[in-house]
Amino acid sequence: MRRQLPLVLGVLGGAALAVTGFRALAALPGAGHVPHPYGERAVADAFHHDTANAVVAVTLDQRGFDTLGEELILLAAAIGTVLLLRRLTAEAEEDAPHEYGPGEIFEGVRLVGYVLLPVTLLVGGYVVLHGHLSPGGGFQGGTVLASALYLAYLAADHRTLERLRTAGLLDTAEGLGAFGYVAIGLAGLVAGSGFLADWLPTGTVRDLRSSGTLPLLNVSIAVEVGAAFVLVVAKFLEQAILVPREEAS
Amino acid sequence: MNAWILGVLLVLTAVTATAVVLTRDPGRQAAVLSAYGLVLGMTMLALAAPDVALSQIGVGTAAVPLIVVLAIARCERATNRSRERGDRSEPR
Amino acid sequence: MTLDWLPYAVAGWVFLAGCYGLVTSRHLVHTVVCLSIVQSSTYLLLLAIGWTRGGTAPVYADIGRHRKVADPVVQAMTLTDIVVGAAVTALLLALTVQVAKRRGSVDPRELRSLEEESREERAG
Numbered sequence: 001m002r003r004q005l006p007l008v009l010g011v012l013g014g015a016a017l018a019v020t021g022f023r024a025l026a027a028l029p030g031a032g033h034v035p036h037p038y039g040e041r042a043v044a045d046a047f048h049h050d051t052a053n054a055v056v057a058v059t060l061d062q063r064g065f066d067t068l069g070e071e072l073i074l075l076a077a078a079i080g081t082v083l084l085l086r087r088l089t090a091e092a093e094e095d096a097p098h099e100y101g102p103g104e105i106f107e108g109v110r111l112v113g114y115v116l117l118p119v120t121l122l123v124g125g126y127v128v129l130h131g132h133l134s135p136g137g138g139f140q141g142g143t144v145l146a147s148a149l150y151l152a153y154l155a156a157d158h159r160t161l162e163r164l165r166t167a168g169l170l171d172t173a174e175g176l177g178a179f180g181y182v183a184i185g186l187a188g189l190v191a192g193s194g195f196l197a198d199w200l201p202t203g204t205v206r207d208l209r210s211s212g213t214l215p216l217l218n219v220s221i222a223v224e225v226g227a228a229f230v231l232v233v234a235k236f237l238e239q240a241i242l243v244p245r246e247e248a249s
Numbered sequence: 250m251n252a253w254i255l256g257v258l259l260v261l262t263a264v265t266a267t268a269v270v271l272t273r274d275p276g277r278q279a280a281v282l283s284a285y286g287l288v289l290g291m292t293m294l295a296l297a298a299p300d301v302a303l304s305q306i307g308v309g310t311a312a313v314p315l316i317v318v319l320a321i322a323r324c325e326r327a328t329n330r331s332r333e334r335g336d337r338s339e340p341r
Numbered sequence: 342m343t344l345d346w347l348p349y350a351v352a353g354w355v356f357l358a359g360c361y362g363l364v365t366s367r368h369l370v371h372t373v374v375c376l377s378i379v380q381s382s383t384y385l386l387l388l389a390i391g392w393t394r395g396g397t398a399p400v401y402a403d404i405g406r407h408r409k410v411a412d413p414v415v416q417a418m419t420l421t422d423i424v425v426g427a428a429v430t431a432l433l434l435a436l437t438v439q440v441a442k443r444r445g446s447v448d449p450r451e452l453r454s455l456e457e458e459s460r461e462e463r464a465g
Contacts, residue, residue, distance in 0.1 A: 010364030014357055021353050030345030032394030039391070039412030043399060046413070047406065054399035054413035055300040059420060070421050077428035084435035091442075127303070134402050135299035139424055143307035150315075206402060225424075229312060232431050236319035239438060240326075252344050259351045262385065266355040266378055270362035275370040282374055289381060293419075296348075296388040297398045297411040301419045305384070308427045313377065320434040321370050324441035331445025 049198060050205040051214060052133045059137070060217045064196040068181055071224060075178050078228035085235040105154065113155030120148035124222075131218040132211040138221025145222060146229035153237075170227050170234075177224025184216050255295040262292045279317045286310035348389030356382035369437040369447040373430060380426045384419050391415035 028034070046057035059067050128141030185196040192199035196213075203210035265285040272278040286309030293302035355378060362375030391412035397404060399413040441447050 006364055010360070014360055014364075017360070018353070018357055021356070022350070025349040025353055026346065028349060028390070030342070031348045031389045032344060032392055034390055034393075034412075036391070036393070036412040036414075038414045039399070039410075042413050043401075043410065047401070052401045053300070054401065054410070055298075055416045055420065058413050058417035063417060066421070070424060073425055074428050077432045081431050081435040084432075084439055135303055135398065135400055137300065139420065140300070140303040140307055143304065143312060147307070147311055228428075233312070233316060233319070236316050236323070236434070236438075240319040240322035256344060256347060259347050263351045263354045263358075266381070267358045269378055270358045270375055273367065273371065275368050275374070278371060278374055282377075285378075285381075289384070292385070293388055296392045297396055298388050298391070298416045298419065299398050299400065301384070301388065301416050301423065304420055304423050308423055309381070313427055313430055316431055316434055317370060317374060320438055323438045324370060324447050327438070327441035328445055328447060334445075 047205065049211060049214075050202040051211040052206050053131065053135065053137070055135075056132050056137050056214060056218070057211070060214050061198070061211075064185070064217070067221075068185065068196070071178055071181055071221065074225065074228055075174065078174065078232055081232045082235050085239050087238065110155050113151045113153075117148055117151045117155060120144060120151055124148060124226075128218055128222040129215065130208070132214045133206060133208070138218040139225050141218070142222035142225030143229060146226040146233075149226075149230050150233065170231050173223050174227035174231060177220050177222075177227060180220030180223065181217060184213055184220065188213070251295070255292070258288065258292040258295050261288050265289075275321045276318070279314045279321065282317065283310050283314040286314070344394075348385065348392070352382045352386040352389060354382075355379075355385060367448055367450070369440060369449060370434065372449065373433045373437060376433070377426060377430050380422070380429075383422055387415045387419045387422070391419075 042058050042062060043054050045062060046052075046054040049057060049061055051057040051061065124141050124144035124147075126141075127136035127144055128138060131137030131141065188197035188199045189195050190199075198212035200212040200216075202212045208215075262285075265281070265288045269278060269281045269285050272281045286305060289309060290302045290306035293299075293305055359375050359377075359379030359382065362378065363372060366372040366375060388411075391414070393409055393411055396409040396411050399410040399416065401408075404410075437447060440452065444452055446452060
């Protein structure tokens with residue numbers, strides 16, 4: 001009986017949610033016919049600041065402060081994950097007969113890794129730097145750049161990545177990315193009208209040099225997001241991939 | 250024409266989401282989750298949101314399934330070791 | 342028109358399917374993935390509200406100022422939603438790994454509460 005209880009509660013709650021939820025959704029105006037007063041104003045403001053990509057204008061310009069909060073959530077989550085997954089001494093002893101080996105990787109996979117690595121880096125950089133002009137931006141580009149590092153992991157081995165990580169480069173990048181965003185915001189306080197205010201000339205719309213500080217913010221976000229992603233995946237890798245010592249050598 | 254594509258993609262999204270939930274083996278689920286991420290990304294593209302689609306495909310198709318697979322590998326090692334030691338608490 | 346309600350219905354369906362998975366889950370990693378499915382229904386709902394019939398993406402790189410576009414505000418919110426969702430998933434998976442290491446099981450049915458366990462220890 002006790003084991004059935006969650007299921008019964010779940011079914012009852014789900015049914016109630018289904019009835020009320022679907023009634024609420026039915027009362028919404030039909031999809032595609034919803035009026036967008038905020039959207040229109042957001043687009044007008046994006047043009048006022050010479051930003052071609054209205055979505056980036058909303059995230060970084062109009063709601064720049066919210067995005068700072070979002071970045072700090074990401075930073076906190078990355079720190080929490082890294083802390084939770086640190087290796088304890090007892091664990092290291094238990095795992096002593098294992099090590100991080102260059103497990104067996106197919107030559108084909110290695111080749112694909114080598115070929116795609118520069119392409120991924122190029123695409124990532126493009127997505128970050130053109131965020132204010134075309135779909136993309138710091139978050140998307142940061143993820144692409146981070147996945148490039150994992151292609152390097154496939155093409156080379158864990159030790160290469162480990163060396164990168166222990167060099168403290170990633171932790172520094174993670175901190176610098178978050179700091180960069182705040183620093184650009186503070187510069188707005190000094191040179192402009194307030195925190196995160198645009199203090200650079202906005203340039204011409206659809207030009208690479210447009211949108212004021214937004215490209216700079218995109219770069220700092222890309223650094224932070226990319227570093228966070230690499231740090232978290234590296235921690236999970238460290239926990240998951242151990243091979244018996246003899247197999248590794 | 251565009252409406253047709255959107256309709257088909259939406260139905261496909263519902264089907265793949267259900268498939269993810271009904272796949273009980275976590276290892277297989279990670280693969281289905283990756284497929285769902287891709288379908289969801291396509292649906293976002295059809296809903297005129299390329300920015301969102303780009304980050305959904307980066308995060309939902311690559312990053313999250315990757316850490317899911319790694320977490321499963323680690324969990325399995327831990328539960329196997331605990332079973333070997335025989336200190337696993339019996340369900341009641 | 343079917344498309345008037347289909348996006349909302351799909352969002353609702355995905356939400357409920359994820360909830361069903363949460364309730365019946367037998368593996369904590371499966372539970373976390375189901376939670377991320379529940380969250381993905383909010384992306385669909387937000388984007389469905391922002392979508393305009395006959396509108397295009399709100400990126401004015403190659404279209405005129407007065408083209409009909411989807412609402413950039415909800416799209417920006419969805420972007421935030423995805424990033425925070427991924428961060429939460431990573432954190433929950435890290436917690437799951439800790440549970441597996443410390444309790445030797447990832448089946449929610451076998452994980453008795455710490456309170457229960459310590460009570461038994463005191464009794465036995």
